[in-house]
Amino acid sequence: MSDHTHPTGPPSDEDADAGGAWDLLLAGGDLLDPGGGRSGAYDVAVRHGRIAAVAPRLPRRRAAEVIELAGRLVTPGLVDLHTHVHPGATYWGIHPDPVAWRSGVTTWVDAGSAGAYGFPAFAASSAGYAVRVPALLNISAVGLVARVGEARELANCDVDLAVATVRAHPGRIVGFKVRMDRHNVGANGLDPLRRAVEAADACGLPVMVHIGAAPPSVAQLLPLLRPGDIITHCASGIAAGVDGFHPAAKEAYQAGVRFDLGHGSGGFAFDVLEAQLAAGMPPHAVSTDLHARSLHGPVFDLPTTMAKLLAVGMSLPQVVAAASAGPARLLGLPDGTGTLAVGAPADLAVFTVEPVRHEVVDVHGQRRHAPLRLVNELTYRAGRPLPPRLPEPVPPWIPLTDTQRAALARRARAVRQLLVPPLVGPDGLAEQFPRHGG
Structure with a gap:
């Protein structure tokens, strides 16, 4: 999703106050920051692990990395x-x-x-x-x-x-x-x-x-x-x-x-x-x-x-x-x-909002229908994306239903099937240490 194109238009006031280049720019997302009082089309710039600027349109040329997030919801972590x-x-x-x-x-x-x-x-x-x-x-x-x-x-x-x-x-x-x-x-x-x-x-x-x-x-x-x-x-x-x-x-x-x-x-x-x-x-x-x-x-x-x-x-x-x-x-x-106030830690979450009516349940089996689903795409902690982590094994004292155990087994098989094959084929490789020459 990275993009390094430069938009037209003058820098914003927030950009002028940002003080130097940004490490990261999350651009084009739909921001929802109740604590900061902002909602709508805002870009978010990050520098040194903190929010450097928030404005409707920030210049991409100022950022070392630009992530285009059109159609996504951006919230505080x-x-x-x-x-x-x-x-x-x-x-x-x-x-x-x-x-x-x-x-x-x-x-x-x-x-x-x-x-x-x-x-x-x-x-x-x-x-x-x-x-x-x-x-x-x-x-x-x-x-x-x-x-x-x-x-x-x-x-x-x-x-x-x-x-x-x-x-x-x-x-x-x-x-x-x-x-x-x-x-x-x-x-x-x-x-x-x-x-x-x-x-x-x-x-x-x-x-x-x-x-x-x-x-x-x-x-x-x-x-x-x-x-x-x-x-x-x-x-x-x-x-x-x-x-x-x-x-x-x-x-x-x-x-x-x-x-x-x-x-x-x-x-x-x-x-x-x-x-x-x-x-x-x-x-x-x-x-x-x-x-x-x-x-x-x-x-x-x-x-x-x-x-x-x-x-x-x-x-x-x-x-x-x-x-x-x-x-x-x-x-x-x-x-x-x-919050995503300027100066706050650059902890952010990016979601796809799926307008899918789906069933949800409480601890007693009572059911209701939610109007949408929030699907996380990216999570940033201090301006850096959190890396993927495999789930931990379930402790032996935790009670699980047969359905839960079967689902965990299916997930383990799916992860294995994803990771066991080589990541890329021969055409996706390069000669790292040439046999001849410098």
């Missing part, structure tokens, strides 16, 4: 507010890079995979990922090494240790995470949440609260939350029970508690979300809760999750905002994360 990385050290963790390069997600907020005991190892491993991985520290020092139960031993929820961990890793930890359902807190009730809020108060950070099977109920825990704290799995059918979402949820929403979708393998029901939308409570963030049990369905990736929000009537600008600037704003992520 997506920000997924709820993910689980750190494979090999946790029950839930996956490697982000094999998903990121094909989904447009450049910022993966890890939602509590590590607590204080394991955070140094988490910090070391996540530093090697191609994507950005800000972290929420689990208030339980053991983190998510098992499927459930990290807060059943209250001594693991050590406030002083959690605060010390945040201070030992400045800039890496952007909030706290606590899972508040009967499987994780046992007989400790609201105490793990109280301790998470205490630690968050000491550090000036928000708390993300996982809701699920009571006790404690959502109505019991909401009074402990502060404006800016985050309820994840906000449209959980398990947490809502048979009565739908509790009226206290709307009061908390209006008081400044933030709602995150947190799809996951058990945290999202269409009927609950639709009731919240009808009550004027759209989620502030659209996240996947992508982990080893949701990666192969029902979540798959963030663009698929975004399509489910389109299926219940949210607009594309609303959904892109809730998957970019919205989550970045909730956590105070630095440097213009989630």
